[in-house]
Amino acid sequence: MTERIDIHSASQSTSLSEIPFSILDLAPITVDSTAAQSLKNTLDLAQHAEEWGYTRYWLAEHHGMPGIASSATSLVIGYVAGGTKTIRVGSGGIMLPNHAPLVIAEQFGTLESLYPGRIDLGLGRAPGSDQLTSFALRRGAGSDGQDFPQRLRELRGYFKPDSQSSLRVRAIPGEGLDIPIWLLGSSGFSARLSAEQGLPFAFASHFAPDYLLAALELYRNQFTPSETLSAPYAMIGVNVVVADTDAEAERLATSQAQQFLSLIRNRPGQLRPPVDDMDSIWTAHEKALFEKQRAYAAVGSPDTVRQRLNDIWQETRADEMIVASQIYDHSARLRSYELLAHEVIGLKQQ
Template sequence: MTALSVLDLAPIVEGSNAAESLHRALDLARHAEGWGFKRYWLAEHHNMDGVACSATAVLVGHVAGGTKSIRVGSGGVMLPNHAPLVIAEQFGTLATLYPGRIDLGLGRAPGTDQMTARALRQNLVRDEDAFPQDVVELQAYLGDAQPGQAVRAIPGMGTKVPIWLLGSSLYSAQLAAYLGLPFAFASHFAPDYLMQALDIYRSSYRPSADWPKPHAMVAVNVVAADTDDEAAVLFTSIQQRFLGMQRGVRGPLPRPIDPAAMEALWNPREKAGVQRMLVASAVGGPAAVRRQLQAIVDQTGANELIAAGAIHSHTARLHSYELLAEVGRQL
């Protein structure tokens, strides 16, 4: 059976605010725990009106503190925005508070625009080019103390928080293979290099003590409802958001509309672009979602699927993940 997890960007929906978004994140996590999802990951983004997950470690603690057993982590922390020691202390503290439940997914993109990235990194001398060295440094801080080690993460040292590498290109796949780490591909918004990245990761994988075999997670969008038609309506919120991304327009998650009305919003080029970005999606009633997810598993050989589900209505979002949990037992 393919493991299923939840990827949450803590979306701020039209007509709501960040506070409500954060309360809903914890509510969804509690339900996801009860429905048997394996992990609940939160993704770092900055200076975006439509998401409330900028302080990722704080939000991980919020969710972990309000749940009991589900693994909680970052999907991911954008390492170039932070000193490795700071991340080791944050996630080492989380692992000390919630032992055996914390994951640390790392990305190398800024998770924001260039001006905001410069504001985040104004006291840092490194950038994305130092990502491999930063990952190794972070591993050392979370590992056992070494003789003569001058700089230590306290808490953090000895916690051995599981590190995952995340990416939407070939770079992190190669690095994850070289370091013997699990790898998650962000195909929920950038699917172009999915299969090539997985092939590189598996073919060049070097076994490690914690991960003797490659372990691949594939991110997908899932919008499930009682009927295909209802799901198609809910999915228009994501389509509108991705259309806005193509136009360089950010904002709260739009309300859903009649799918036919999308034709008046986008031109053929924009429609094709949105469809390409959202190709790794499963939308429909339970039977349709199961078929689509099974096809993705068959194509990718994924060990795990992690599902993003930005739906305007919190009630509909909860129901979507509840249906997904039922579908997951058949994968």
């Protein structure tokens, strides 16, 4: 069996409203809150996202981050899938160098067995953590990501075995299941590998925008059709904050700005409430770095966001967009995704 991916091509799309939109949830832990509350908010958002018509709901693997609750990514995927009915749920992504491929095959084989036809396996080759945490995860020096193609081959082999020998290692559950595999990246490495393997590609333009256009061009030009995918399929990450006015959206977005600032100052923390004035917090250089990172972002009223997203789509011709929204107040985050779904891109209510 093959992990055939039933998706359309953006070349058939004539407008932004025709492409799928999905959600990347970093499960933010806010100041004075807990991981338990963060995970409850994640499920609540996923249930609303399903109702509002989003295509997939992905969670990311990060470790040792005080503001992110999705470190045990497979467990959170199961929690979300168990609390929803139709929306696809997956990883954006699992950092494969942190794990034995057999373990991931078994985990996602279990998820697919429990929630058939709804699980996505997005894979990255970054550690998702600092060096000390990576060492603790891997119990050794581990991988620098260069053996990612070999790990990918091993993982796919568990789902689609080459041999029926009773002596070889098997993933049960996992073996024979159709679990869509996506490669995630922020450079040309995964773009090239996705093209060679005929797999869908997701680019992390929501935090690493510089190489987006070059990576998309590389992926599309070098794509080789496969049993999985007949034509290239590229999804891009976009930071989006929607509110009733441009001013309110920009204010909500200061929570993400503060989070970015804490990361570049090497003091990661929980997601902070919005502020009225970032200029009293950061330097001109730090502000310029944040604005550069926000190259593929849409912040504002529905009209402002609609125009910005359309500009991004016209530039990239992405087959799908996956939206990240680091908003402090959960009700404001829900409101942002609801406005995006119904007033910006016109998703159909389920």
